[in-house]
Amino acid sequence: MERRYLLGNEAIAHACLESPVDFISGYPGTPSSEVVDILRAQSERHYYTEWSVNEKVALENALGAAWCGIRALCTMKHVGLNVAADPLMTSSYTGVTGGLVIMSADDPFAHSSQNEQDSRMYAKFAKVPCFDPGSIQEAHDMVRDAFTFSEETGLPVIFRPTTRICHSKGDVTLGDVQVSERTGQFNRDPRQYVVIPVHTRVLHKKLNEKQAPIKKRLVELGYNKAEVRGRDAVIASGIAASYVMEIIPSTTSFAKIGAYPIDEEWLKDFVSRHDRVLVIEELAPFVEEEVLQVAGRVPVFGKKSGNAPYEGELSPAAVGRIMKSAGFAMNVDFPVANPVPDVPPRPPILCAGCMHRTTFYAMKKVFREGIFPSDIGCYTLGLQLGGVDTTICMGASITVASGIAHSGEKRDVVCTIGDSTFLHTGIQGLMNAVYNNATITVVILDNRITAMTGHQPNPSTGITACGVPVPAVSIEAICRSCGVSYVETVDPYNLTILVNTFKEAKARPGVKVVIVRHPCVISARRSGITRRPYVVNNEKCTGCRTCIRFGCPAIEMDGEKAVITSGCSGCSICAQVCLFGAISTGGAK
Amino acid sequence: MKESYDILVVGIGGQGTILASNILGEACMIENRPVKGAETHGMAQRGGSVESHIRIGGTFGPLIAPGTADLIIAFDLLEALRYSYYLRPGGKIITNGRMVLPTSVFTQGILVPTDQEIIGRLSEYELCVIDAEGLARQAGSPLTQNIVMMGAASQFLPLKTESIVQSVSRLVPPKTLDINMKAFELGRKAGSSC
Secondary structure, three states: OEEEEEEHHHHHHHHHHHOOOOEEEEOOOOOOOHHHHHHHOOOOOOOEEEEOOOHHHHHHHHHHHHHOOOOEEEEEEOOHHHHOHHHHHHHHHHOOOOOEEEEEEEOOOOOOOOOOOOHHHHHHHHOOOEEOOOOHHHHHHHHHHHHHHHHHHOOOEEEOOEHHHHOEEEEEEEOOOOOOOOOOOOOOOHHHHOOOHHHHHHHHHHHHHHHHHHHHHHHHOOOEEEEOOOOEEEEEEHHHHHHHHHHOOOOOEEEEEOEEOOOHHHHHHHHHOOOEEEEEOOOOOHHHHHHHHHOOOOOEEOOOOOOOOOOOOOOHHHHHHHHHHOOOOOOOOOOOOOOOOOOOOOOOOOOOOOHHHHHHHHHHHHOOOOEOEOOOOHHHHHHHHOOOOEOOOOOHHHHHHHHHHHOOOOOOEEEEEEHHHHHHHHHHHHHHHHHOOOOEEEEEEEOOOEOOOOOEOOOOOOEOOOOOEOOOOOHHHHHHHOOOOEEEEEOOOOHHHHHHHHHHHHHOOOEEEEEEEOOOHHHHHHOOOOOOOEEEOOOOOOOOOHHHHHOOOOEEEEOOEEEEOOOOOOOOHHHHHOOOOOEEEOOOO | OOOOEEEEEEEEOOOOHHHHHHHHHHHHHHOOOOEEEEOOOHHHHOOOEEEEEEEEOOOOOOOOOOOOEEEEEEOOHHHHHHHHHHEEEEEEEEEEOOOOOOHHHHHOOOOOOOHHHHHHHOOOOEEEEEOHHHHHHHHOOHHHHHHHHHHHHOOOOOOOHHHHHHHHHHHOOHHHHHHHHHHHHHHHHHHHOO
């Protein structure tokens, strides 16, 4: 037994080593990414690890492994589960023999996400058990136990931590790392694994029969527990339960929900012993609806009564406000403290030297009136540069672009998509656009890495998750095989060529692909590439602010003159942008 | 009465707030004390405003309620102002005396308060301003500013200095140990005059 200060995702990864896990797949997505990153970086690995090209692919791989009797973990962020929903919905029918844990990390407040969906809904939809940790220690313990629970029930288990579990830290008591002796072996059983109608009807009935015993078992195992201490009761789930525990008086009853489905009889018994019940949980009123179904005449407070918000994340202060508004006692009273006014915002920004900034600059120059659908990645920050008009989900840049182009919209439609996103779900959109004869320009921002989530390799990187060299996929060849006749690859650090390539693409009909390729400036720095920084010649600088409008964080105004700060990465674009030749390479590396 | 000593470490993505929170967490492990923390990861790190919550002695959730923090350690003066509402009345701020101007100030012409205005607005708290960059250069590398700040903060933390020093030595890259130790000492000295 060892006690360490760990990030939630580190504790989750360690629990997989204790279990131990045999097979790991996933697609990066904040806040889930570090789990696979930590497992793939272990010096001794007795398990298989891959970054898959998308979440559907990841889950199907993990399912195949779990059908061979070994323990599989599949990680993704909540919206990744949408992509993996197809295999998920039927994997509960087929079940598994080896434990299969699907980690779908939710992001209340959408810190790094496009929505605030609730993975617990998917668990209910697919009729699989779901674990919902309230602390890092619990996340660790649940993952360790989830593999066993999956094997016991023969069902995949969804593990649903939230950002404040994954990206929080705490003192965690760890168990010993184990080495697995399992080897996969597929036992042919078409009635289980071939879901033709005649098989699936039987499987569905069996799945439904499993539900009641699962509910009882989750109470027995202590994941759902309650203590009667007074006439008022608070029921909370996930991290919200930790916030409640901090401020709930010892005379208010408390039930903590850590796993689903909830046993209605157990819940009804608890609720019926109280005069009033308050439900506190993040995102959907998932527990609240269960409570309402069994509450009878006991009044239930929560989201539906208007006391708790449906959106955003909770905090001790937010839980305090909910308890106060519902008239529940608290043992602290949080002060009213409002954000400080008139502080300039500091949003995240593309790095100095980032190839995306140059690409957006050239795009805007050539396609002045263009419509710019975009996608999910660092380049979504191109919004600040006026180069992003739409973002909805992974791979939706090319498809939305062709939809806009076919709508009758007369302006040029130019979409941007990163290498990893293109390989995730962009290819089908490109094939479709060519097949249906759309007129669009597709700009593939190829920095050969999945940068935003922490620089994970992908098929264009040329190495696997574990660092094994493999042939890098040719994005050019993919585009050509989709039928694109105009495929050009350019280095964005040469602004003239980049602009001329966009002009050429603009002049042609049909689907044009411009692959803009340059290493991510962070990966380049890590691999030892350094360039001389640039300096402004004060005598030549006219203070016209052209370089400032380029938006690089390493360029500032000092009075009437531009200056380049120590943040300069030496990309040279500002020197190419300057109309007066006032910027040149200088200084030491 | 809350059981934990609550600290906010704030700055700009890339300045080393996560290392700072790890140093505090590790020091708690050395002293066998419970600790909870929360951090900014992901895209928000790209040059954006970042915050780490650390609750020494914390056994519940990782988040600190606004108006209740005991200490703010700010790696940037503007970020000290942004997060100052997290402090309890009479709480303490240890801040780097310099600020990096947000790019929006130049691209969109947004007004930014001057150093003196910020210091004036923070005067309701116990304020300790550190020349982190100067001391870091003196230690041998401007990259050690975060360790300078931890040195200054060590004067006020409910942790033994030996534990923090041991924690720093465990967590910084071995090659940089000497300059980081020097940075810590310089910061600690600067913090003693607050």
